[in-house]
């Protein structure tokens with residue numbers, strides 16, 4: 001991580017409960033995971049109940065004064081807000097709190113920057129960061145000029161941005177061109193694959209559900225899987241042969257998350273759309289997560305946003321080994337053709353998954369072979 005051996009930066013997590021307070025707290029739990037993945041440490045959660053974020057200061061002015069005292073008392077390095085802030089919100093909060101102010105989007109962009117491995121992935125992240133900074137220069141100038149490095153400062157340097165907007169814009173244009181070119185090359189590879197006879201299944205789902213672990217289990221792929229959010233950024237495709245001889249090409253994809261920044265969806269559209277070329281979607285869900293129903297909803301919302309709809313779906317309720325013994329809720333995804341329960345870690349339920357995929361393939365009449 002960019003912070004090397006420095007002590008971890010400590011942040012207060014700040015959110016707004018527009019309706020349900022519990023929902024706001026669990027969103028902040030996820031924000032804490034994001035912060036942890038980015039190499040920072042969450043001190044505690046600070047939530048204000050209000051109808052809408054304050055357009056000037058996100059939380060109300062009075063609450064901000066209260067927060068300022070807490071920042072001093074706990075010697076925090078900054079705050080992380082659970083929503084994307086506007087340039088003026090960043091500027092005003094930075095002035096009132098006299099500390100570093102970052103938001104969920106900056107955090108996610110930062111993690112993506114640290115995890116991108118391929119040239120295409122790196123270009124896509126740079127593009128998303130430049131777009132975010134271009135639209136936030138006014139606020140970030142104040143916030144970022146007061147700190148040396150750390151979270152939110154990975155990627156393109158700040159002075160470059162401030163000195164010449166035009167250069168940023170032309171950089172974005174040239175990134176666009178190169179990303180398109182790489183996308184074209186990927187499309188050619190894909191066409192060669194489609195000309196083959198093996199059906200393609202894309203493994204999709206919320207971040208940290210176990211998608212890469214599943215791919216690794218079913219194939220020899222050694223995709224990086226870790227208890228981190230957004231461990232995977234680049235699509236990997238591997239061939240897989242089930243015990244009955246049925247073959248599939250399996251593609252691992254980047255995970256989805258609540259409030260995934262729009263700049264990222266745009267920048268990653270071409271790799272995210274990899275799932276759009278699959279014959280079948282394998283939707284992996286962390287069944288042991290108390291928020292699993294919300295995760296399922298967000299996955300389908302994101303798919304819709306990407307224009308990926310109407311594909312046959314096998315939903316894999318994974319991590320059943322972590323379910324409490326007295327668990328009796330029904331695991332159900334109304335949009336899936338079939339649901340199976342697995343513990344990819346322990347290797348249980350994989351036979352049912354094979355059968356589900358083979359049956360679907362059969363019923364779809366996919367590629368006689």
Ligand SMILES: Nc1nc2c(ncn2[C@@H]2O[C@H](COP(=O)(O)OP(=O)(O)OP(=O)(O)O)[C@@H](O)[C@H]2O)c(=O)[nH]1
Nearest residue numbers: 208209210211212213226227230231232255344345
């Ligand atoms: N207990 C348990 N843990 C699992 C299981 N499957 C995966 N995990 C763990 O869950 C964590 C996330 O797994 P990944 O395969 O990286 O998840 P992913 O969906 O690819 O995540 P991203 O690439 O970050 O979107 C890892 O620590 C895995 O070891 C399971 O069946 N049971």
Ligand SMILES: [Mg+2]
Nearest residue numbers: 211212231232
């Ligand atoms: Mg992964």
